[in-house]
Amino acid sequence: MANFDKITSTKVQKGTIVLHKGDTCNFGYKVVSGCLKSYVIDKSGKEHIVQFAPEDWFISDMDSFFNNKPSNIFIDAIEDTEFLKIGKPSFEDLAKHDSNALKEQNVKMRKSLISLNRRLIGLLSSTAEERYFEFLQTYPNMVQRLPLKLIASYIGITPEYLSEIRRKIEKK
Amino acid sequence: MANFDKITSTKVQKGTIVLHKGDTCNFGYKVVSGCLKSYVIDKSGKEHIVQFAPEDWFISDMDSFFNNKPSNIFIDAIEDTEFLKIGKPSFEDLAKHDSNALKEQNVKMRKSLISLNRRLIGLLSSTAEERYFEFLQTYPNMVQRLPLKLIASYIGITPEYLSEIRRKIEKK
DNA sequence: CTCATTTCTTAAACTACCTTAATTTTTACC
DNA sequence: GGTAAAAATTAAGGTAGTTTAAGAAATGAG
Incomplete structure (x- = not known):
């Protein structure tokens, strides 16, 4: 290192x-x-x-x-x-001289790729409600910390509609 | 190598x-x-x-x-x-012994990351018609080779609706 | 060439999600 | 603690995209 x-x-x-x-x-x-x-x-x-x-x-x-x-x-x-x-600079220097650093970079990118892929598939194949549940799994405990507005933006819907989804879920 | x-x-x-x-x-x-x-x-x-x-x-x-x-x-x-x-095995051996191969992996993943990101943003913020144009840019000349059905699946809509979109585009 | 299968088109009815707008609740600040 | 601003809720009406279904066109196998 x-x-x-x-x-x-x-x-x-x-x-x-x-x-x-x-x-x-x-x-x-x-x-x-x-x-x-x-x-x-x-x-x-x-x-x-x-x-x-x-x-x-x-x-x-x-x-x-x-x-x-x-x-x-x-x-x-x-x-x-x-x-x-x-x-x-530290990233690139590392990459040049230190193949472990390159590997770390690769691992990081792999992880990003995998999580991006999951999200893509969610957007292609899930409803807004299902994506909300996926969000809850990806970011456990964050529901309490994040305003509804930002969660809605993340799952790709309006705040109004997320509000409606939550109401529907609670009624169950 | x-x-x-x-x-x-x-x-x-x-x-x-x-x-x-x-x-x-x-x-x-x-x-x-x-x-x-x-x-x-x-x-x-x-x-x-x-x-x-x-x-x-x-x-x-x-x-x-x-x-x-x-x-x-x-x-x-x-x-x-x-x-x-x-x-x-060859992937891992290469990674161990050949830092060029590691770099190549690196470059490939970067490209994938970038294109995945583009697609994600497209799904979050573009209409189906816009995503169709994005597909045309990402895969130039592939329109002719790919059945409509598969293109529709890629952009996240039904074949029926892509058919309608194409009709609308041609009328312009 | 011909029949069968798959793909594409068109259209009407439907649904998930959006827009707008008004009201309530929460947060933040002097 | 009060008041302004931001966030959340609710509801009515609208639109992008789906579903279903039926017919037309293209593809493929024998």
């Missing part, structure tokens, strides 16, 4: 924008406490959440990070959050 | 099932000619296409392959297809 010096710890307040769309993403973020979210904004101005990153999750714009291009996503703090910033 | 012996070329006829759901996926498939598709079947028996793999594309069930568990997807030949089977 090497280059620990390039990994720094940061604290930000709720609401802070950690990565701006259009900027190059020079870091990977590993959350220590609190929660980050990544999201896109579509043509009609609507926000779509790609990922939540509570404690121990890793979040980044891989495309921007690895290919050095402007990011398509935003990353903000949903709560007061502490995270580790893992800089690109 | 090493372990060429473990990479074998295979030809299969249209309709052949290359990977069965429930079996462990012991290979990555690199298509030389023809086309493969990967898909899931949901509770109601409907097929949802995850990926097409025409010439030069790579296809596999990463989750099954790397984590040694039963696959959730099927992979079949849409056309008579020739592909390279890259076995797990």
Whole structure:
């Protein structure tokens, strides 16, 4: 292992924008406490959440990070959050000289790929209610911490409709 | 480079099932000619296409392959297809001894990540018609080769509705 | 070439989910 | 503790996409 010096710890307040769309993403973020979210904004101005990153999750714009291009996503703090910033130089240096680091990168990407795939399949084949249950499994205990609005955005429906779904579930 | 012996070329006829759901996926498939598709079947028996793999594309069930568990997807030949089977031992040996191979893996996964991300965002924020245009960009020239039915499955709508969309587009 | 099978098209009725808007509840701040 | 702002609920009406079904076109096997 090497280059620990390039990994720094940061604290930000709720609401802070950690990565701006259009900027190059020079870091990977590993959350220590609190929660980050990544999201896109579509043509009609609507926000779509790609990922939540509570404690121990890793979040980044891989495309921007690895290919050095402007990011398509935003990353903000949903709560007061502490995270580790893992800089690109350390990543790349590691990758050049240290094949273990390359392997770690690969493992991380694999995990992202697998979870993205799961989500894709959910969107293709499940109803909104089923996706809500999938969300509950993917992010256990987060229901209590996340506003309904953000959960709705994550599963791809309006807050109004999620509200209706919850009512229906409770009646059972 | 090493372990060429473990990479074998295979030809299969249209309709052949290359990977069965429930079996462990012991290979990555690199298509030389023809086309493969990967898909899931949901509770109601409907097929949802995850990926097409025409010439030069790579296809596999990463989750099954790397984590040694039963696959959730099927992979079949849409056309008579020739592909390279890259076995797990050679993958791992390469990873151990050949850092170029590791890097190649890395690059491949990045590409997959990027395209998966695009698709996810499309499903969250675009209409069926927009997703159809995105499909046309992702798989140029494949419209002519793929039956409408499969394209509809890929973009997440019924064949009937894709038929309607095409009619609407032509009227313009 | 011909019959059978699969694929595609069209259209009408239906449903999951959205939009708008008004009301209530919760959160945040001086 | 009160008031403003944000979040959540509810309900009515609307639309994108589905279902069902029937006919037309294309594909494939003998």
